[in-house]
Structures are given as C-alpha cells and as structure tokens.
Amino acid sequence: MRAKPARPDNGAASGASGLIVGAVSLRDFRSYAKLDLELEPGLVLVTGPNGAGKTNLLESLHVGTQGFSPRTRADQQLVRFGRDAARIALRGDRAGVPVELEVTLELGTGKRASLNGARLRAAEQLRGEVTTLVFTPDRLVVVKGGPAARRAYFDRVLGRLSPSRAGLSAEYGAAVGQRNAALRRVAQGLSSRDALPPWNEQVSRLGAELVEGRRATASALEPGFGERAGELGLEAAGLGYAAEAPTVAELEARTERDLERGTTSIGPHLDDVAVLAGDRDLRAFGSQGEQRLAVLALLLAEAELLEERRGVWPLLLLDDVLSELDPERRRILADRLRATGQALVTSASRNALPGEPAQTIAVEQDRDGTSRAGAA
Ligand SMILES: Nc1ncnc2c1ncn2[C@@H]1O[C@H](COP(=O)(O)OP(=O)(O)OP(=O)(O)O)[C@@H](O)[C@H]1O
Ligand SMILES: [Mg+2]
Numbered sequence: 001m002r003a004k005p006a007r008p009d010n011g012a013a014s015g016a017s018g019l020i021v022g023a024v025s026l027r028d029f030r031s032y033a034k035l036d037l038e039l040e041p042g043l044v045l046v047t048g049p050n051g052a053g054k055t056n057l058l059e060s061l062h063v064g065t066q067g068f069s070p071r072t073r074a075d076q077q078l079v080r081f082g083r084d085a086a087r088i089a090l091r092g093d094r095a096g097v098p099v100e101l102e103v104t105l106e107l108g109t110g111k112r113a114s115l116n117g118a119r120l121r122a123a124e125q126l127r128g129e130v131t132t133l134v135f136t137p138d139r140l141v142v143v144k145g146g147p148a149a150r151r152a153y154f155d156r157v158l159g160r161l162s163p164s165r166a167g168l169s170a171e172y173g174a175a176v177g178q179r180n181a182a183l184r185r186v187a188q189g190l191s192s193r194d195a196l197p198p199w200n201e202q203v204s205r206l207g208a209e210l211v212e213g214r215r216a217t218a219s220a221l222e223p224g225f226g227e228r229a230g231e232l233g234l235e236a237a238g239l240g241y242a243a244e245a246p247t248v249a250e251l252e253a254r255t256e257r258d259l260e261r262g263t264t265s266i267g268p269h270l271d272d273v274a275v276l277a278g279d280r281d282l283r284a285f286g287s288q289g290e291q292r293l294a295v296l297a298l299l300l301a302e303a304e305l306l307e308e309r310r311g312v313w314p315l316l317l318l319d320d321v322l323s324e325l326d327p328e329r330r331r332i333l334a335d336r337l338r339a340t341g342q343a344l345v346t347s348a349s350r351n352a353l354p355g356e357p358a359q360t361i362a363v364e365q366d367r368d369g370t371s372r373a374g375a376a
Pocket of ligand 2: 054055056319320
C-alpha cells in the first residue's frame, strides 16, 4: 500500500497539468439565463438553498468539459424552459496554456462543441481532451446497481487511465452484437454455420483484451481505493475481478445453446467486479453510507492514479456529498480535495466544509426561477 500524505498545495504546483477552469459563461442553461462567473483553482464551495441551482452549475461544468450531462442523456432538458438554445463557454488553463471550450445545444439541431475555436466532430470528443470525475448521489449505482453499471464504470476508468483502450469495451460489445446477429441468422436458416467462426475469433480476442484491461484497472485502483476508503472509515476495502475471457474452443462448445437463445452466453459482457469490504460484497451487504464511502474512495483513488500515470489532475465535481458525512470525514475529504487541481463541492450549508475553501460561490434563485451565482 502506498502511504501518500495529502499535499498542502494544489495540483498545479505538483507538476500535474489538469484543466483549471478560470471562467464559466452560461446562456439559457437549465435555470441560468445568463451567468458569467470566475473560478479559483483548488477547493471551491458552491452553496445556496435547495433548488437554487447548485447542481445545475456543476452539471454545466460537466457538459462544458465532457460534452454530455452526467444526469440525463436528453440534452433538450438542459435548455432553459421556453428557450431554444443553451450555451456553455469555459475559459481555463492547462499547464500555463490557455484553453477555451464551448458547447452549444439547440433544440432540434443538436449539440456542437469546439476546443480553442476549432469545431469538434462530436461533443463527446471533449472526453479525450479533458478529464472530469463526478460524484452525485446517483453514482451510488456503481456499488449498489447491477453488474452492468459496474462494468460500464470500470470500462470508463480503463479508458481514462489508458486512452488508447477507451474504445475497447464498445469494440468488444460490437463483436458480441455481430456474433449474436450471426447466431440468429443461422438459427433462422438464413446463413450457414460458417458465419460463426470469424465472430468467435473476434469475441475471444477482444474479450481477452478487455478482461486484461479490467484486471489491470482493478489492480491499479485497489491500493488507493483501500487507502482512501480506510481513512474515511471503511476498513479493508478491495476489488474482486476473477474473470477469464472465453477461448474460441469454449465459444464453439456453446454453439448449440447460443443458437437456441440467440445470444452469446459466456464472455466479459457478463462479468462483474466486486466492490468489497473484507469478505463482504458491498452491493448486497453494504449500508447506504458504506456504499457512498466506497464510491467516493473510488473517485479519489482514480484521481490520484490519473495524476501518477498521466500527469493529469481531473476536474472534480462533487454534488451533495458533505451532508451525509460526519465532521471528521468531511475534514479528511476536504484535505484530499485541497490537494487536487480543482474541485467544486456543493452544500446547502455554508459551514459544511471544515477549513476555508479557496473560493465560495453563493447560488440563489430569483422569484421567477432564474438562478444567479457569484463569489461570496
Ligand atoms: N431546463 C430548465 N429550465 C429552467 N429551470 C430548470 C431547468 N431544469 C431545471 N430547472 C430548475 O432548476 C432548479 C433546480 O436546480 P438545482 O437542481 O441545481 O438545485 P440545487 O441548488 O442543486 O438544489 P438542492 O440543494 O435541492 O440539490 C429547479 O427549480 C428546476 O425547476
Ligand atoms: Mg442539488
């Protein structure tokens, strides 16, 4: 286990080069009609009453840096009621180099994104440029949801830690899809069994790469995960991934059964990654609080790995995390967050954060439902 003290300075001083957002401009995004806000590096507290627009502000930073919302795939929900377009523009700095990001959402037309003035093919391409990690109460699904949620999560971590493998999970999924389509054609007598071997080969090869990638991800994440969880009070936290990719022979041996069902019945598209405390699987036996700590510890562990491996501090967005933690755990979390490049944390209460944040943003809502935010 690594013993690494929280750094007193922010990530920029450690040589890591994550994006530090210096200014956010919103037009007709959710409850914001017009916002022009300057942000400080380090730990930023976003505070204000329920319904004021705190989550909307964090969401705008996710959309602006990643090209999509962590809450919804329905982009039209992001456009302010009664308007037909929303715009998010961010100005920032990465290792001393200015960065400008812009995402616009138009009802009917869709989404456009640009980086330093150059239009991107798809807004989601921003993910390859900037790394943002988010915690919201919805993220508990990573621990308490079904295996699909954990697979998706660990595959995203794999892509962030090793960008050349960001497409691996989708490629493997496409191969399984093709094999399934071939199985159905064979079952319907529309093609011969000769259609299957190429897909068995692909599923086996890409499956082996994916299993290896997940294994590497789980073992890279585990020490930091155990440590961060431990200091937050969740003892002996670990990850369990004991999968093997199917060989071509194993896939062939399944042909009859797979033909009957029309699906591929073995392979990493069915795996799970166990999130553990000692021998306890937290999905089935963790309390809500323990599940929350596990998700938080995973996020902190990933942020540190990104710094170590890629020299990048991700932008951290933590929504509604403080209210559920006792004061000592809040202090530990705050110290960790102070040691990163930039982290925005929401809280309805201004005193929820132990110690001074680098900046406090106060959010409030006008009587007509429009949000305002400014440095407090
Ligand atoms: N597309 C939209 N257009 C206008 N207003 C919207 C839109 N989407 C959401 N809102 C409004 O935004 C407000 C909620 O903002 P938000 O979720 O950011 O609050 P919050 O400060 O995080 O509150 P809480 O402390 O309860 O989490 C609601 O009043 C909601 O009606
Ligand atoms: Mg909220």
